Structures are given as C-alpha cells and as structure tokens.
Amino acid sequence: MTDPVLTIGIDFGTTNTVVAVTRAEGQAEVLRFEAPVGDLTAFRSTLGFQMHQAPGQAPERVVTAGPWAIDAYVEDPLDTRFIQSFKSFAASPAFTETVIDNRRYQFEDLLGAFLLQLRGHAGEGMADLPPRIIVGRPVTFAGGSPDAALALERYQAGFERLGFTDIRYAYEPVGAAFFFARTLKTDATVLVADFGGGTSDFSIVRFEQTSDGLRSHALARSGVGVAGDAFDYRIIDHLVSPELGKGGQYRTFDKTLPIPQRYYAAFARWDQLALLRASRDMKDIRDIARNAVEPEKLARLVEVLDDNHGYALYQAVSALKMALSQDDEATFAFEAGSVEIEAEVARATFEGWIAPELAAMEAAVDEAMAQAGLEPGGVDRVFLTGGTSFVPAVRDIFARRFGADRIETGGEFESIASGLALIGRETDLDLWTERGPEQH
Template sequence: MTSAVQPTIGIDFGTTNTVVAIADGDGPARLVRFPVGEKDIFAFRSALSFHSLAGPDGRPTERVIEAGPWAIEAYVEDPLETRFVQSFKTFAASAAFTETRILDKRYLFEDLLAAFLFKLRDHAGGQMSQLPPRVIVGRPVTFAGGNPDEALALRRYEAAFERLGFSDIRYAHEPVGAAFFFARQLKEDATVLVADFGGGTSDFSIVRFERHGSQLRSVPLARSGVGVAGDAFDYRIIDNVVSPELGKGSLYKAMSSRLPIPQRYYTAFARWDQLALLRASKDMRDIRALERTAVEPEKIARLIEVLDDNHGYALYRSVSGLKEALSSQESARFSFKAGSVEIEREVARTEFEDWIAPELKAIETAVDQALERSGLAPEGVDRVFLTGGSSFVPAVRDIFLRRFGAERIESGGEFESIASGLALIGHETDLDLWSERAARP
C-alpha cells in the first residue's frame, strides 16, 4: 500500500453504529472518538432525534436535532414529544421510501443522512474540523430490502456527503474495507474470505493479497451478501420470549366467538423505536379495548404499560444482553424489568439457534455463493476473517468452522475494522479497482 500526503477519511455508516477513521501516513488508520460523559466512544449510534420547542403560544418555534447517543438520551427523556429515527440505512435503496414528515417538515433520505453526518461531525470536535477532499464510504454488498436499488442508494449517499464539503466521494464494499484492515497482519501471500456481520446486512468478500517487496498488492475475486443480520436475531428473541407475555398468540372474546389477538400489534417490536409510533397510532385505542375482552387480560395490560411508559429501550438492552450471554454460555436468563412489567425466562442456546434458523440458512447460502463466484473450493481459502457483532454468535461461527476449520479463522476489530480499512483504501494507487463513484442520473 502506498503512502499519501493528503489524509483520507473512511466512514462505515452502519445500520446500528457508524465508525469514522482517518489515514494520513503509512501506519494504521486512527479512529475518530466522541466524548460521552467520562468516556470516549468510537461506535456512534446511527440514530437521529427531532424535538420541537414551543413558543409562548404553544406553537413550535424551533426544531432541535440530535444524533448518536445524544439522540437516544433525548428520546428516552421525552418520547412523546421526540421523533426518533434509527436504522434508517435500511431505506437507502428503497424506491418506495420517498420522504417522511417530521414535525411538519419534509425529509428525504439524503436529508436524514446529512443531518446525521453534520451532528456526527460536530460531536467529533477538532478531529473533523478540517475535512480532506476524499472520503471512502462503506456500502453493503447487498442493500437491505426486498428489491434494493443500489444506484439510487449511492446517489442518495452522494447528495448527503456533498453537503459536508467532500469533493472526491467513493464507495467501497464493507467487507473489502475489513479485508484491508486484516491484510496489514499478513506475513505471506494469502487468499482471504472476509465475513462482515452488521445490524441489517451480512456481507462476504474474497480477496487475494500478495506481497511484492514492501508493497501489498490485492486482487478482488468475488463478493456476495444478504439483507439479514443482527437486527433479525434480536426480533426472533422478542417474538419468542417477550411478545407471548404481552398477548401474542392469545385470544379475545367477540360475541360468542374467541378470536386471536391481531399479530400486527407485535410487528412493531422488530425495532424498539417503532413502539412510540404504535403508542400514537389508532391501533392503541383497539389495544386498550382488548384488555376488557381478552381471555388473558393481564398480558394485554403488560403490552399497554410497555407502550404507554416507553419501555422499548430497556427491552432492547435486555435482548442484547441475552444474545451476548448466549454467545459464551449454553443457556442464559432473559430478564426484563421495567415498571410493573417483569418477564424472565431461561433460554437455551439451542432454542435461540432454532429461532434464527432461517437467517442462518440465508447466511450460509451467501457464503457458498461467494465461493462459487470466486471459482474456489473451501480449500482454496487460506484465511477467514470474521468481523461485526453477530460474528460472536456460535451458530454463525459454526458455518465457517464446518467449511474452513478453526485453524484458518481469525477475528478482531469487530467494530473498527471496516472504517479503518476504508481509510486505507483511500491511499491505493488504483482506486478504481477497489472503489466506485455514484452514477450520475
């Protein structure tokens, strides 16, 4: 890899977290850190909050926007008066998503992303006060959604990043960024499979690295991806452990019949921030009425309290805690306590693996596609690098153990590898080999 005088920035804009790295020499890239209380963080939550300040007459006079952990704080403090948006990356490639209205203002996708990036830059302080012309932005191999339009997604990205003042905006596949991070550890030529597990997508890339003197040359061989990852795992836990305790699968009385509680009330639990929208919807009136006719009214009462008292974030934390515990234990106790609602249950790892079986199958298929496109058998891959939060899930790791064996598998830098690698790509001589520009309409 060659050195460049001009620094380059790598931005891993993720479904759950965003990480920024800066490369300005021959050494490793350095991460941008954000002061939060008494500590610094580098994983900046990909979330926005919009809060309206009212004047003396009660009418909105100012719109306060926050991002990252500050957005979560604002939402938790005043959920009914705050519009919270997270995981908005999942809409990037959706032609069906044209705009959203927040506090009587119209926002396109690029408006949301630009607002997020400006707040991220502000919280970085002096680290991002002087932005270089070049930025390498990570992009998934396969964008989330049923029929993703990747050209549309990149044009939306382009519009947002241009507002920050970048003039040389390029996009590189996220697992390729992770591959560049990992390649600095290589002592010999190797064909590397990188598996990147984010919140919304799982992406795979196979790259050949060869040393020529002091330089490390690289050739991309194949890539694949699938629009499922950690967020889907979280929802499976909620759907199987939490929702049944809130009335899912139970019945209510209607005349002389007993009918099932509508399933749509529980789909909002796929993302905790959506619960406040359910609280403000017309469905809430029907949910309150169900408590009077439900066969198990205590469960509907719990559902109402979770929605009324904004327990969504506490629920998200409990789910994350269980998933993390099951990565190292054969069973773990799920514990959710908020207000008068208490849900506890012992969950075996085998149960969790049964719940996420459809997602595991989709991931396994994508890995096989990458191998097929590269023309390699598993034996042709020298090293496997796993990165991202869900790489800790034993059932995910087992997909690679079965194909490649433990001796070829490595992990590390689970949250920093992509951004650091993207910044390093910005110093490559042949940028067109590793990155692309957004197509102009």
C-alpha cells in the same frame, strides 16, 4: 501541528457508525468521541428529536444523535422521537418519508441530520474535511426486494450535505479485508465475513506481496439482508411478543377473533416501534386491549409503545445475546415501567430460533465460494468482523468448513472504517470503489 486528513472512511452501520482517517504517514486512525459515558469510537446510529421552548421564546426543534440521543430519550421518553436502525430502510422504495414535529423527513434528511451531528461531536477530527470520502455499503441491503441504486442515491444526497464532492462507495467486507491485510506476511487468499446489524456480507480477496508492496485482487462477494437485528427479532418473537398478546384473541360483537399479527411485526425493526406508536394502528390496539381475552397482555403492549420502552427492550435482548455467546444458558430479563418479563434460555434453543438466518448466511458463503471457484482448502485465512461474529453458531459456520485454526478476529467495530480509509489511498480507486450516482 497535526497533519491534514487525506482520506476519510466511514462505516455507517445499522447499529453503530465508525469514522477513520488517514494522514500523510499513511496509517488509519479511528476517530474518538468524547461522549457522556466516556470516550468511544463506535457512535450509535440513532437520532433524537425534541421540541424545546425556553421561557418567552418560540419553540425550537432540538436534534441529537448517538449517545446524546439515547440520553435525551431515557430522560424524556414521552416527548422524544427516538429513531434507530434507520439504515435498514435506505433501500426501501416503500419508505418515502416520516413526519416528526409536523416536518417531513426523507431518508436523506435523516442521514444528513445524523452526519451533521456526528461531525459536530467529532470536533477537530472532522473539522477540515478533504473533498473525498469512502463510504461503506453492504453487498446486499437489508429489507425485502432492496433497491441498491435508490439507497446509493439517498446516501449521496446525505453525504453531500457535509460538503464532500468526491463520494465513493466500497463494499464493507472489502474494507475489512484491507484492514486485515496489514497483518499478512505472505501471499494469502482471505475470506472476510462482516456481520452488521442489518446485513451479513462476504468477500474473498487475494493478497500478494510484490516489489511494489502488497497487491490485492477481488475474487468474489455475496451477502444477505439478515444479521444481528434478525436474531433480536427471533428472541422478541419467542419471549416477549407472546407476553404482549401475540397469538391471543379479542371479542368483537358476537365473535372472537385473533389479534392481528402485524402489530408484532413492528418489533422486527427497532425504528418501526416509534412509527407504530404514531400510527392509526395505535387506536385499534387500544380498542382491542379493552376487549382482549387476556387484557393484561395487551395492556403491556400499550405501555411498551406509549412509554417508549423499545430501547430498554433492545438492551435486554442484547444482554441475552452476549450472555449466550459465553454460556450454555442465560436469563432473559426485561423490566420497564410495570412490564416485567423473565425467562431462562438455553443456547441450543436460541440457535434453533435463528436457524433460518444461519442457513441464509451459510448459503451466501456458498455463493461467494462458487463465484471464486474455490474449495475450502483454497482459502488461507478467514477474517470475521462485526458484533454478530461473537455468536458461537455463526463462528461454527466457518470452523466447520475451514477449521478453527484459519479463523482470525479483531477490530470487530473498527476494521471496516479503517480499511475504507486505507482504500482511499489506493492509486487505482476504480478497482475498489464506485462513484456516487451523479458523479459518473
């Protein structure tokens, strides 16, 4: 018989969600999901909503999540409301609700629906839940002027729907630090850099070997609300949006006016594409398309939105980023329906596009070092985690400061959840976690 789960750690990410558990023996175990594409540990943070009607029965709303939501969307893009990256508006007071199939969903409704689907697909791994869960949170939430207290209130409401009564929150890079600490043989000061889809977070932790085992002390933390999704937007803004009419003009009466830039701002967040398709702006876009100086480009924009080509675009952008992490030059290729966009991109060009985000990340590292009162020589090891850590320009931020020999990687998609589950076994949880808003 399998030992009961004692603690759960969950890394609810902008792109992927990972769940880890600890049992009596104390090791962290990452849960696996039997998905259509094969077993996986990184469960895509996506939701799908469809109205299904069996013969002779009333319509029924079908909710899917993860790879099952992606499959539903790919199979029937026109009738599937597909939502991804919804974590990115957790801390946004401007986001109050969205309407899906005439039903209103607040953020906590979306999160609750996602978590229920996640639990269902985890099977026995999340069958008998303990009362306590350690939830990862970014140091700085994504978005303009993010409200962290609001985000945690929304998290709390969503996780309570699974039945947890002791919900605690720990900073994501601290979770990664606990994961990395398992490999340490001597005392060390560790800088952890966690690069997600929406945020980049940094934490400096001192680990010391004692007679009672490994002890740790948090020295500093910082973060910035940009990461992989911001890199994606730079690629789209330079390669895709101009082919969809950005920077163009349209005629109205006796005037020639610029096409509004706000239509293309929606590409900054994947979740916004579905919202734009259902907004009043869609009528204006169709009107502009009929009067555009370059109507073929606006026709592509209409098709991308109408036919839900957002996921195909996401795949093309991700493929380019991955290729440029390995090669000095790569081909961007996006093909969906009648829309085809192809371009050669040099790594140096891409690094120029993302220079503002790289500068923001570097400034956050400066902030963490200043908080800890450390010079580069005071950091013994640097642990990089998260998908964006593979981008050479990101790694170079740390190689230039600390030297390549001090940089460690590994468990890019599993380290945070595993570390969070291990934090749940600490005797003094208040040192590393904070309680939910109404648990104080």
